Amino acid sequence: MTGEALIEQAISLETAASTSETHTHQAAVASDGAKAEHSHDAGDDALVSRDVQRAGLPLATTLTGGALGVIFAVVWNVCTRRVNGRATPNAVALALAGWLAVAAVPFLIIPPNPPAVGSSESIDHRTAIWFVAVLLGLGAVIVWYVLRRWIQTQNPTSPLASIYPVAASIILIATGWMLMPATGTDYSGFPADLLWNFRMSAAATQLTLWVCLGLSFQFLIKRYSQRDRRP
Structure with missing residues (x-):
């Protein structure tokens, strides 16, 4: 509900800016003695209405x-088979890894924007950046897991098993972030507080989704395991 209210505010700003631009165009055309006509209007219907x-x-x-x-x-099942009878993977930890890869890393590289920010011409460019950011997040999680397992195999008591994997993942994310092309988004004229609140709302929604997913899955796993152990 909070995000929906912020979207409505952004749409109102977009409509007001479009209307002002239309009026300016009409005045410019009229001043040249031509008919004050324009090819489009701010009230053009969207492909999907706000009510829908x-x-x-x-x-x-x-x-x-x-x-x-x-x-x-599916991912949890694959992880369960790979542990070969060892402790069952923790669903909450797996959900945290998924959130980092699919939500947190892309959010840092290309945070979501409300309506009125960004042009339709750059949608494909921004989508490509987001997709690469997701791959980067997945790569960082895989690097952390593989390096941690390798260090534990070589020296199970080494304290570096917790430090080096995290450092390697951070370096990978930072390198990808620096090499990522700019989105070219123009934020001029858009309220900074509205942009910030929208992004925090989107981040909170993603975090809530992944936390609920991990907790619910872990709860169901425990109930299923207890039922199997009953005589």
């Missing part, structure tokens, strides 16, 4: 969460 977007938000959230849950279950 608001009504479809719960359904879209449910479908997204369900799809993410299926992917999470």
Whole structure:
């Protein structure tokens, strides 16, 4: 609900800016003695109206969460098979790794923007950057896991098993962030507080989703295990 209110504020700013630009264009055309006509208007209907977007938000959230849950279950099952009878992977820890890879790292590299920020011409460019950022996040998690397992295999009591993997992941993320091309987004004229609140709302939503996913999965795993142990 908080994010929806922020989106409405951003849309209002976008509509006001578009209307002002239209009026300026009309005045410029009229001053040349031409007809004050324009090819488009600020009131043009969007492909999907705001009413439809608001009504479809719960359904879209449910479908997204369900799809993410299926992917999470598949990854957890693969991790369970790879431990070869050792301790069952902790679903909360796996959810934290997923959040870091799919949400946190992309957020640091290309944080979400509300309506009125960014142009439609740069959507493909920004989408490509986001996709690379997700791959970078996944790579950082894999590097952390592989390096940690290798150090533990070589020297199980080494305190470096916790330090080196984290440092390597941070270096990888920082290097990718520095090499990533700029999005070219223009933030001039947009309220900084609205931008900040929107991004914090988006980050909180992602964190809540992954935490609930990990806790729910861990709870169900424990109940299933207890049921199997009953005589």
